[in-house]
Amino acid sequence: MIELVLVPLVVVGLAVNGLRLRARVPHALPPADRGDYGYEWLTSRATALDEATRRDSAAYARAEGLDLVDLVPADLPVTAARDLVRQADPRSQGAGRLTAGCSAGAAVLVGPALLERADVTEPRDPQPADVIELFRRIRPYTAKGAAIVAAPQLRCGGDDLAKRKARLRASGVIVGVQLALDIVPYALTVLALAADWEWGLVAAVAYCLQPYLVFAGTALSPRGLHAAALLRAVHEPWVWTRTAVGRWRSAADRQRDAELADAAAYYRAALAEGTVRFFEERRPDCPWCGSRELAVLLRSPDLVMRKPGMFTLERCGGCEHVFQNPRLTPDGLSFYYRDAYDGLGASTAETVFLTSVESYRARARMLTPFTVPKAWLDVGAGHAHFCATASEIWPDTVFDGLDQGAGIAEAERRGWIATAHRGMFPELAGVLAGRYDVVSMHHYLEHTRAPFAELDAAARVLLPGGYLLIELPDPQWPLARFFGRYWMAWFQPQHQHMMPIGNLTRALAERGLRPVAIERGPAHQANDAVMAAYLFLANLAPDSTAPWSPRPPASLTRLWRGLVWTAGVPALAIGLLCDRSLGSAMARRWDLGNAYRVLARREENFPDGH
Ligand SMILES: [Zn+2]
16 A cells, blocks of 8 residues: 555655756856957866857856856766756856855856955866865855856766765765765665555656656756666665765865864863863843842753853743853853854854845845935844845945954955954944944844843944844744754853843833834744754764864764764654744744844934943
């Protein structure tokens, strides 16, 4: 009986996914008569860049107003071609600044001065993984936009599966998750065959035909397509094995190895005296209202980075304020923030920021009924992903960013903000006083040690009649308790304060900031269950290669991780499904969310110097 469910599931799944990928195969570069416009080309060493591709790509970039074009060889080996269409949708490559770059790793057209702006030099004798890495680093610096096209004349070498793991890593793919995703349809097909071989054969045929569904008759004719399709039953496991055992490391991998070794030395020294010195004394009263009625809400280790230490969140019985107690010292904070957003964690942080574009847009649109912003300061701007998105909604607004991290200077070089202010907001408020008609703080206040000082600074920096926009995780979200320490927004040890919305609006009013709009349900980010599942799995089978990890990974640990993540992929999928359906429905129904937004207007005649 099982085959009656399984076979249609497999066939429909393969067809839908095949068509989805087919829609992503890049279209062919149109031929041109001339194309001498001062572009540069980066190529991997196996790629022979021909005159026609040079000319056609230059003419195309010029006509479309692009300064970065990935050129996909028509004979790209089938595994590389499939990896590419899984990652990249060419339709989304040009749109917006916040698109993760995707490259086939063969040849790339680069606009004038783009390499200098991105501060990268072309590696010697680059491999495909190096070209992909380079493309992804340059992508945020494009002023005009990027594209990915098939180059009919371009030829590249055969596939080197031993280097596929490095290539996937360079593309930002988590190799283990990718392999687990590959195994699922294969395993289901085998299961269908085992249940009933006649029906199972239908699933097996669909499995073998899928590569043709993706590529036949498109601008790409991948090398090895027939073998990959007709012999897929053996070809796939061969590719997985070669990928899994691949030991080759790209230039970027080797650089990261060196950074990891340096980091390990730092963390060993920093942890030699234990973590007790990173904490202050526990305070007996609420930092928000002074009440001494405190109760422990939860204790949690660092579930995200897994640095050592145990943290406590307490809740005030007087005002419901939630705060870390004992809190970290400034040294402790810098220890736990190290490599979270910059350094070793920079590319992961970048990936996370790129997933929040819809939320950025919704925040920026909150101003629409009230004003057209002229000068906007985003506090806690990070790498300025919010500003890059908001400037598409408010093209005439000048966006500046403020942050303590090094990312803010890079944001200015990318052109995502006009001016970068690096430092602590309360300290910079004097210089910036009265310069902005909008100030925003998104998921910022909860990270600070003294939220009142931050609100004072915002009131000072705003012009009379200006607007302060705040988004914060909501500790009153009913499901927060349900997920316990696995609710992502508790985020220990980074979150110092979590304020119920009433506390915030009162504190704003005391500073002459009158709330004019509040969003609760619409601010909900549908990710509670998937993040909880992720944190649970990541702590069940931790990545012990982190430089603060006490032990180097044993092979048994690696096997355990592989098993947990393979089994965990369905759990993540179910989590995501629950978030998108049930979680979103609850948020709409209750008009509550795991975050809230408050827009407040600075009163015209509120006395300064509070
Ligand atoms: Zn309190």
